[in-house]
Amino acid sequence: MDPFSIVADLEEGAFAKSSRMVRNVKRLSSLREIFEDEADYQKSLSREDRVVYEYTRPVIPPEPGQLFFGTSTIHPGRIGREYFMTAGHYHAKLATGEVYLCLKGEGILLMQNRAGRTRHFRMRRGVAVYVPPCFAHRTVNTGSEEFVCFYCFPGDAGHDYESLKTRGFLVRVKERKGKPSVVPSAKRREGRNRGGA
């Protein structure tokens, strides 16, 4: 394929519109399963189907040796006490990593592996986080402005959202006394009890 260049505003974060970059928008209505407080989710949705996050992705063949990159923008907001966040995913090719570089705002990057080990990293402009192979990852906007990251991962990594729909993240990021706090997921505990394990 051909080399190409695109332009980002490093103060505001997002890449400019380009034939090389596709923009995806995720609204509340498409994110039913990720928030813990279902009552407030329904209430928020009935008021407005807000944009929770959006991202740009390049027009590049999803093949080994290629790289996918772009920017993700999570808008500020909460459902109940839980901050706006991405759906989160493992890579379909599990043993592939990802790099995040925060360009704007503040947030937390959550990670979790198949063994149930969780890690989290606080991010602000300039912080890079390495997601090693085999870790699911989700970004959370804990600030009052847009939280924007540049990301890069292998072109053949793909996405596995399903594993997280059934198991979910073991931790959630909620506002506690005006500050973001990483706490165990209630939904996950319910799931455990229902499953009889």
Added chain:
Amino acid sequence: MDPFSIVADLEEGAFAKSSRMVRNVKRLSSLREIFEDEADYQKSLSREDRVVYEYTRPVIPPEPGQLFFGTSTIHPGRIGREYFMTAGHYHAKLATGEVYLCLKGEGILLMQNRAGRTRHFRMRRGVAVYVPPCFAHRTVNTGSEEFVCFYCFPGDAGHDYESLKTRGFLVRVKERKGKPSVVPSAKRREGRNRGGA
């Protein structure tokens, strides 16, 4: 391996010192073969063995699925009319790409494939350039301050500097009437003639 975070100054570019990031420094004395004007190279070197560029690279296993990332900083300067630049390389695993995102300064990213096709992209803060698989790449500082880029490539890509030592880049970036200009490489033409092709 474990997830980790590091901090970069997005105004100045470079990552902070960290046990997760190693810094490599390239001085004039180690870059004998890359500049065209050998007389001025020797003259410059006799005055001072200047730092031409430096880069940070992560402490990550060079394995499939991992990603290498960091920042490269090319200092301003010239040898003859030719701007300071990186040695340039193919990836040892040829069919692997790389992403550059300029954080500071201005420069040009040169690319060349095995078929002798060359491309170049002007970069300034916020410009991202995609180097597709199978393209050698070199960055050139055409400005008067440091030229800093964030980069990311597959962990198992490796470096092949040797192919470029023998063939060289087919184009060079030189100052012409106060402006950077991409021109055919004289060294390359010599090589062709000597080779009798």
